[in-house]
Every structure is written in structure tokens, then in C-alpha cells.
Amino acid sequence: MTKFFIKYALAFLVMIPAQAIIFNHAVLFNVAVPLVFLSLIIYLPVTLGTNLSVTIGFVTGLMLDIFCDTPGVNALCCTVLSFARKPIFHLYVSTDDDLAGRSPSAHTMGAAAYMKFMLTMVLAYCAMVFTIESFQLFSPGLLVLRIAASTAYTFVMLYGLDILLMSRSDRH
Amino acid sequence: MNELFGFLLKHSKWFVFTFFVVISCMLLFKGDPYRQHIYITSAGRLASTAYKSANNVTSYFNLHEINDDLNRRNAELQAEIVRLQEAIDVLKEEYCTDTLVVDSGVNHFDFIVAHVINNSIARPFNYITINKGARDGIRPELGVIDRNGVVGIVSNVGPTSARVISLLNPHFRLSCKIKRSDYFGSLVWDGENPGEALLEELPRHTVFEIGDTIVTSGYSAVFPAGLPVGVVMENTTDQSQNFFTLRIRLMADFTTLGNVQVVVDHKADELRALQAGEENDSKKNPFGN
Numbered sequence: 001m002t003k004f005f006i007k008y009a010l011a012f013l014v015m016i017p018a019q020a021i022i023f024n025h026a027v028l029f030n031v032a033v034p035l036v037f038l039s040l041i042i043y044l045p046v047t048l049g050t051n052l053s054v055t056i057g058f059v060t061g062l063m064l065d066i067f068c069d070t071p072g073v074n075a076l077c078c079t080v081l082s083f084a085r086k087p088i089f090h091l092y093v094s095t096d097d098d099l100a101g102r103s104p105s106a107h108t109m110g111a112a113a114y115m116k117f118m119l120t121m122v123l124a125y126c127a128m129v130f131t132i133e134s135f136q137l138f139s140p141g142l143l144v145l146r147i148a149a150s151t152a153y154t155f156v157m158l159y160g161l162d163i164l165l166m167s168r169s170d171r172h
Numbered sequence: 173m174n175e176l177f178g179f180l181l182k183h184s185k186w187f188v189f190t191f192f193v194v195i196s197c198m199l200l201f202k203g204d205p206y207r208q209h210i211y212i213t214s215a216g217r218l219a220s221t222a223y224k225s226a227n228n229v230t231s232y233f234n235l236h237e238i239n240d241d242l243n244r245r246n247a248e249l250q251a252e253i254v255r256l257q258e259a260i261d262v263l264k265e266e267y268c269t270d271t272l273v274v275d276s277g278v279n280h281f282d283f284i285v286a287h288v289i290n291n292s293i294a295r296p297f298n299y300i301t302i303n304k305g306a307r308d309g310i311r312p313e314l315g316v317i318d319r320n321g322v323v324g325i326v327s328n329v330g331p332t333s334a335r336v337i338s339l340l341n342p343h344f345r346l347s348c349k350i351k352r353s354d355y356f357g358s359l360v361w362d363g364e365n366p367g368e369a370l371l372e373e374l375p376r377h378t379v380f381e382i383g384d385t386i387v388t389s390g391y392s393a394v395f396p397a398g399l400p401v402g403v404v405m406e407n408t409t410d411q412s413q414n415f416f417t418l419r420i421r422l423m424a425d426f427t428t429l430g431n432v433q434v435v436v437d438h439k440a441d442e443l444r445a446l447q448a449g450e451e452n453d454s455k456k457n458p459f460g461n
Contacts, residue, residue: 050185058192065199072200079192083185132200 020067032149034157043103057082077128126150243431247283254281254396283433293366293426298338305332315394315435321423322401351385366426374416393440
């Protein structure tokens, strides 16, 4: 578990600035934003306690808010998402007995279930974050477009990252 | 205490989640006046929607009181109309004669709101019972109207209720006139249709048209002049008769009578006394002089 936390802290230190400095500016067609930092929540071990995962989610969101000057937006969404992580996981996998201490992945869950899990998580986050942002200028069509495009973009990026990490671990 | 700790521990994830959500929301709404405004507006809209929905349900429970208020107000307005009409009449007379003075005697009609507690329309002689009686100032021979027109006349009075001879009763004859031409006759129910009655004894030279409004003539101490009674439907006069008889569609809907107003004429006693005096005089000296 200590090893996990060290790895997670490193990932955290890389991913949050990367999201704020790089990915937030890699916008496609002015609508699609890749929210790659979601991997910090998605890759949390399945059996991690809800209290801890919610705290991690809140801190992740809060740090991103500090970088992006969006107080509360990402903190709220990350808190809700990390709280809903387990129920979403159990939508596609009935039991987590065999996954003690392991992160969700195509290898541990099966490719189809993992993709569905990741897609649902990304979609839920995009829906929340863009809905809150749309308070400033509400346009239903644009809101739906931003949610759909950002979900697709983020999903592709996360899936690519997943393949990259998997191939590295296979090599090792 | 252990149970309390057990409970808190068991549901700790909800407490933690709520705690972080609250902090996030505070951060979210505190720094941004626009979001704060949106939140307050949305919350206000949500609350008002909830209140509206609740009001939609609860308002039905208050309809009885509202209806009473409306009826009371209606009675006041009806009285006001009659007073104004009479004031206009007096002013007209003053204008014509240039000698009469407007007196305070125009305020002699009052209206008491009552509920119909029994009503019949299918019998040959129909009566109505209302929930107001002598204690409320109801006396025999007071006129009864509803929001549409004349309904009947009070016959018997108890302490808290009164019996009204319906217009749908051949015993009740009402002096009416054609509003447009002022020709007057006597309205009576012929026992056929509860929505229709006959206006009899109109002179042969009466000018009228189908659709003309029939109103009370005011030639009695029961109803003020000008109260709506019905509308001319057709002329049913036999060519051999010396008087016109018109079929009238009654304005008051006797099948749905709910609230009525009893017309109180404060001058009625005076008028009756005068008329009784005239009758006694004519009995004593039937040939006039």
C-alpha cells in the first residue's frame, strides 16, 4: 500500500500540473478538452475505502482548482466522482473480491467492462463540470456538444495512456 | 455511546462526502458573485415552484371561504349598483323638474348572502330553502336573486332558515318589463321547462324583439327595478288575445343554484302601509269621491 501511495503521489505531482499547463490548452474545435488527470481517480484501487478515495478525490480537484483558478468546480466534481466510483464499478463488475489492492484495468476487469467503466466515469465528470461551468453562459446545445466531445477526447487519451502503461509494464 | 460511535463509523463515508461537498460548494459559490446569483435565483425558483405546487393543492381547501367573500362582495356591489341607479334616477328627475332635491332615501336596499340548502325544479310548485333566517334579518316577502337574475321570494321564515317560493312556481307572479321599451307585464312559470317562463299581459302595442332583455319593473316593494330576469325567446300569443304573451329564457339557472342574495328593501314597510291605506280607502269609498 505504501508503494501505491508513493506511486500515486508521483503521478499526482506530474498529472495536476500537466493538466493545468498542457492538457487544458490542448482544446479541439474549441469544445473538446482532454481531462487526463481523471486517471488519478479512475486508477485508484478498487478496494480502497470510500473515505480515503473521497478525500483523495477532493484534494485532487482542489489542487487542480488552485492551478486553474476555478475554486470549487473540480473539487466538487472530483469528490462526487470518487464517491460514485465504486457504484459505477459495480455496474459492470459484480464482485471485487479478486481485485484487492489492484487498480481497474483491462487486465483486471476485462477489456469491455473496463472501457465501459472508464467511459461512464469520464462522461459523469464531464457532465458535472461542464454543467457547473455553463452557469455562466447557458447554451443547451453547446453544453451537450462540450460534454460529448470532451468525453470522447478524454476517453481516447486515457485509453492511449492505459495502453502505454500496459505495454511498459509488459516489458518490465 | 458505543452504538453512536458504531453508527457514525458505519455511515462515515456519507459524513466525509457531505463535508467535502459542502467545502467545495462554499468555494464554488463564495468567490463568484454571478454563480452565487445563479444559485440564489435557481434556489428561489425551486422554492417558488414548490410553494406554487403546494398552493395549488391547499387553495382548494380555501375555496369555500373565498367563495363566501366573493358573494359578500358581489352583494355589496349589487347594492351599490342599485343605489347608483336610483341616484341617477333622482338626478334625472331633478334635471327634468329642476325642483327636486337629492335626498338620502336612495340607500334603502341591502343584500344578504345565503346558501341554498334545498331546491326543487321538477315539481309543479317548486320551493327553495336557504340557510339564513330571522336571526340574519330575513323576513317574509323579501326578494331573492342570484348572480344571474331573479330567483324567488321569501315565504316562510324560521330562526336560521327560510323557505323561498321559486320563480318556478305558478303561485309566484313577478312584475317585469322589457328593458328596451319599458312595457311591463307579469312573469309566471307555466310548469313546462325550468329554464323558461311566460311574460303575460303585455299590451298589444308593445314593441319588442327576440333577444330583448326582461328586467324587474320595480313596481313592488320586493325587487328594485332593473334586475335581470330573462331574455325574450318567442312570441306565443294567440291572435285572438288582447295581450301579448312572450316566452322568456330565464337567466337564473335553477339547476345549479348555490349562493343567492336576499334583497332587503328598508322602505318596503312604508310602501305596504301606504298601499294598505289606499286599499282601505277604496273599500270605504269604492266609487272614489
